Amino acid sequence: MIALNSLRKRFYLLLLLPIALLLIGFGSLGYVQFRQILLNEWQATAMVKLEHAALELELRLDKYRQWFKLFNLAGLSASNEQIQSWFLQQLRDQEGVEAVRLVRQDPQPPTARHRKVDRSAGKSLSLSPPRFSADRASKTVTLQSELLDHRGEPVGQLAVVLNWSRILQGLFSSEWFRAHDTMIIDENNQFLFHSNPARQHRQVFGEERDAVELAVLQSLAKQSAAILLDQGGSPEMVAGYYRLPQTPWVLVLFAQKDKILAPIARFRFYYLTAGALCLFAILAFLRQLICPIIMSIREISRATLQVAEGHYGQPLPEDRQDELGQLTRNFNIMVAGLKERDYIKDTFGRYVDPEVARALLSRPEAARLGGERRFVTILFADLRDFTAVAESLSPEATISLVNRFFSRMVEVIRLYQGIIVDFYGDGLLAFFEPFPEEDLGQCVDRGRRCALEMQAAMQELNFSGERLGFPPLGLGLGVHAGEAVVGNIGSQTRAKYGVVGSAVNLTHRIQGKAQAGEVILSAAAYDRIMPPPPVSRKFQAELKGVREPLTLYVLQVNGRRS
Numbered sequence: 001m002i003a004l005n006s007l008r009k010r011f012y013l014l015l016l017l018p019i020a021l022l023l024i025g026f027g028s029l030g031y032v033q034f035r036q037i038l039l040n041e042w043q044a045t046a047m048v049k050l051e052h053a054a055l056e057l058e059l060r061l062d063k064y065r066q067w068f069k070l071f072n073l074a075g076l077s078a079s080n081e082q083i084q085s086w087f088l089q090q091l092r093d094q095e096g097v098e099a100v101r102l103v104r105q106d107p108q109p110p111t112a113r114h115r116k117v118d119r120s121a122g123k124s125l126s127l128s129p130p131r132f133s134a135d136r137a138s139k140t141v142t143l144q145s146e147l148l149d150h151r152g153e154p155v156g157q158l159a160v161v162l163n164w165s166r167i168l169q170g171l172f173s174s175e176w177f178r179a180h181d182t183m184i185i186d187e188n189n190q191f192l193f194h195s196n197p198a199r200q201h202r203q204v205f206g207e208e209r210d211a212v213e214l215a216v217l218q219s220l221a222k223q224s225a226a227i228l229l230d231q232g233g234s235p236e237m238v239a240g241y242y243r244l245p246q247t248p249w250v251l252v253l254f255a256q257k258d259k260i261l262a263p264i265a266r267f268r269f270y271y272l273t274a275g276a277l278c279l280f281a282i283l284a285f286l287r288q289l290i291c292p293i294i295m296s297i298r299e300i301s302r303a304t305l306q307v308a309e310g311h312y313g314q315p316l317p318e319d320r321q322d323e324l325g326q327l328t329r330n331f332n333i334m335v336a337g338l339k340e341r342d343y344i345k346d347t348f349g350r351y352v353d354p355e356v357a358r359a360l361l362s363r364p365e366a367a368r369l370g371g372e373r374r375f376v377t378i379l380f381a382d383l384r385d386f387t388a389v390a391e392s393l394s395p396e397a398t399i400s401l402v403n404r405f406f407s408r409m410v411e412v413i414r415l416y417q418g419i420i421v422d423f424y425g426d427g428l429l430a431f432f433e434p435f436p437e438e439d440l441g442q443c444v445d446r447g448r449r450c451a452l453e454m455q456a457a458m459q460e461l462n463f464s465g466e467r468l469g470f471p472p473l474g475l476g477l478g479v480h481a482g483e484a485v486v487g488n489i490g491s492q493t494r495a496k497y498g499v500v501g502s503a504v505n506l507t508h509r510i511q512g513k514a515q516a517g518e519v520i521l522s523a524a525a526y527d528r529i530m531p532p533p534p535v536s537r538k539f540q541a542e543l544k545g546v547r548e549p550l551t552l553y554v555l556q557v558n559g560r561r562s
Contacts (some may be wrong), residue, residue, distance in 0.1 A: 050225070068127055127146070145159075220241065253475075372481050415450075455519060481522065484500065539551075
């Protein structure tokens, strides 16, 4: 199968294939029609040729039958022996006659007493209609008639032996007949003549059960002349026959279709050659037309790949006025836009899941500094007693421990599609925005499940850290839900996508109430989750900056949650 892995191949296929199919279609239609025309012309010609040959043969044989009629009119009695002798000699002198025999059953001359009776009987003698018999060994044909008395009883025989070759001389000498197999068969299907020397040994027509010969015999039983095309189970051969009107013989002709259709073979060769030249010329024209287009597309493709790798390069030359020129101009506009959008991407830092970043970038407000007030879920996490742990470790070990912690926490937050705002020493701030398909309760529950997953991940870190010589760490988490200002925070040169507001400060203070290994939810977050999550305890807490005590919920933490 052809691999259409390039635009050039597709162009060639889409343009050349219809042309090739059109040429093949017209060629096939012309071939079929031309073939039928040739077969029809051969059929008409063959019938005329067979009829002409049959009538010519009939005329040649009829000349001898006429002598028999004259001989019968001249009288067959003994008194006409001189006339009979003259007629017999005339027969012997005819071209193609090898022998003439007149045989009587009573060769003795009649006596005087019976002469009158004999003369009367002689006048009543007659010749029966002549019949033919062939001898293939001697290559002769005998024309013979019986001498019949007044009672119709045979009393003798008149026979003329004819040279078969002389009779047929020149009959099948034309180029048309020599191109085919010609034969003559009698009423018993015996071969009298065959123009093909390789088939001279055959005796009976149809004895080899040849399909074409059997078809001829079957047709002979219905009609005296016909041309058989595509019959008899042999599509390579056609046949024709013509029954002689007065002689019980049939003239049969076999022809090979490839000889009949020789002109169409030449037509096919010339047509295919012309079609190949036409396709080659079209291909050369398309090459001159398509190659510049393909080169321009490849140049754009290479530039696109460089852009994907972060190398914008120089703008492409806009030297075309067609659709490719418009594509080049649009590409340059796109690259300029990507350069500008890179600034926007930088505002999200390294800590936003790519899918979340793409969703944020789809919003028009993400492209400008500032923000808007939205309902979000805020998560604050902080390591407990980390200062004392850091003092017991070397600087390298401290950094390694912090990096292990943050790497694992970032994975969990990205898993739940949260946005990390920043790292604060040994703590971090993240928030969750509702997706279009989420309600506020689902957004809060996503933050809750993320916090539980972070505590489970913290247990795994402590377990694996023991083998590395790290001391165990405790993590406190606070989750709150409320309105905050979300947007780009910073300057034109450096910005980040974050969240600010009293809800952020409140979350930080809620987190401060959490012990190592605890996750605390505010009442605003807890009341949004349906059904309410299981808690280990509930308590009232006074927080800085808040007038009234707040109800806080400590979630049950039993390993990994989802």
